[in-house]
Amino acid sequence: MSSPRLVEAILLDIEGTTTPISFVYEVLFPYAEARLDLYCQKAAGVPALDDAIDELRREYTAEMEIRGDALPEFGDGAPYARLLMEEDRKSTGLKLLQGLIWEEGYRTGELKSEVFPDVPPALERWKEADIRLRVYSSGSVLAQKLLFAHTQYGDLVPFFEGFHDTHTGPKKEVSSYSAIAGAFGLAPERVLFLSDNLDELNAARWAGMPTGFLARPGNSIPPAHTHDVFPDFSGIPKAV
Numbered sequence: 426m427s428s429p430r431l432v433e434a435i436l437l438d439i440e441g442t443t444t445p446i447s448f449v450y451e452v453l454f455p456y457a458e459a460r461l462d463l464y465c466q467k468a469a470g471v472p473a474l475d476d477a478i479d480e481l482r483r484e485y486t487a488e489m490e491i492r493g494d495a496l497p498e499f500g501d502g503a504p505y506a507r508l509l510m511e512e513d514r515k516s517t518g519l520k521l522l523q524g525l526i527w528e529e530g531y532r533t534g535e536l537k538s539e540v541f542p543d544v545p546p547a548l549e550r551w552k553e554a555d556i557r558l559r560v561y562s563s564g565s566v567l568a569q570k571l572l573f574a575h576t577q578y579g580d581l582v583p584f585f586e587g588f589h590d591t592h593t594g595p596k597k598e599v600s601s602y603s604a605i606a607g608a609f610g611l612a613p614e615r616v617l618f619l620s621d622n623l624d625e626l627n628a629a630r631w632a633g634m635p636t637g638f639l640a641r642p643g644n645s646i647p648p649a650h651t652h653d654v655f656p657d658f659s660g661i662p663k664a665v
Contacts, residue, residue, distance in 0.1 A: 432635070432662040433615040434557040436605060439569065441621030446643045448539040456530055457523040458510055464526055465503040473525055478502045481518030515563040517591045524568035531575045538572040540581070541641065547658035548584040556662075561589040561605060561618075563596055597624045602632035617662055619655075623647045637661060 440449045468474035481502045489496060497504040502522075509519045530536035551558060560569050566588045573581040587608055594601030606613040613633030620626050621644040626636045630652070638652045646654075655661055 431615075432556065432617045433611055434559070434609050434617070435551060435662070436602075436616055436618045436629075436634070437558065437560050438618075438620035438622065438625065438639075439560065439562040439564065439572065441641055441644045442619055442639045443540050443544050444572065445539055445541065445641070446621075452536070452539075453523075453527060454510065456536060457526045458507065460526050461503045461506050461510075461522070462501075464522065465501040465506065468501070474522070477518055477521035477525060479518075480521055481505060481516070484516055484518050515591060515595070517565075520563060520565040520568065520590065524565035524571065527568055527571055531571050536575065537577060538575045540573075540576045540578065541657065543657040543659055545576075545578045545581065547661070548581060552584060557609060558585045559587040559589060559605065559609065560585055561593070561596065561601075563591055566590050566592075596622070597628050599628050599631045602629045602634055606632065606634070619658075619661065621645075623650055623652075626650070626652050 437443055440446055464474060465478065468478045478501070482499060485496065485499050485505050497508060499505055502518075506519050506522055509516045527536060531538075548558065560573075562569050564572075569588045569590070570582055573585070589601075589605055589608070593604055602618065603613065606616050609616055613629075614635065616634050617637060618626065618629040618634045619637045619639055620629075621639045621641060623638070626638060630636050636652045638646075638650065638654045640646055640654050640656050
């Protein structure tokens with residue numbers, strides 16, 4: 426009888442893992458920032474936009490209790506959304522709003538997403554090995570699907586069985602990774618998490634997942650940690 430596989434599933438981060446950080450900060454974020462006012466002004470009567478603004482308002486109200494006068498007036502939501510972008514905050518409301526802005530950009534062809542060249546063959550290889558795949562990013566599920574659907578290599582969405590954003594939980598909390606292992610229906614030790622963020626990797630490790638740090642171009646490599654390091658996806662997983 427063959428021994429059980431060490432890895433049955435892989436959980437992928439996006440920024441700095443499947444996609445260059447430069448694409449996120451130099452293409453996606455500026456595209457959304459330039460259109461914040463327009464989208465916030467036309468939110469009334471558009472259900473998805475209304476939901477994003479309502480979530481932003483809930484976050485704003487909660488933060489007012491802490492920061493008070495340090496916050497701009499909420500207005501139509503654009504001033505607060507812009508502040509969150511300037512501070513690179515992982516706001517659920519902001520991510521919902523950004524996803525809706527990017528959706529139109531992808532639809533019109535103004536946006537084309539970018540993944541590292543080793544990503545598509547790795548997804549194929551993992552699929553052939555019956556390794557299950559999910560994505561976990563602070564960007565909204567909509568934004569994740571849009572990114573993988575409009576890559577320079579075509580639509581990669583069918584490779585994934587699920588997508589997770591901050592509705593699952595913050596990326597630096599152990600409980601989020603336990604919840605995703607539960608979504609797989611697997612013990613955490615059967616799910617490999619790949620990311621470029623040390624805090625996220627630590628949280629996944631504490632949840633029981635094996636982990637791998639991606640030393641991609643542009644990634645900041647921490648001086649000391651105990652995670653496996655990979656330059657790309659070509660050697661992952663090391664044992665199946």
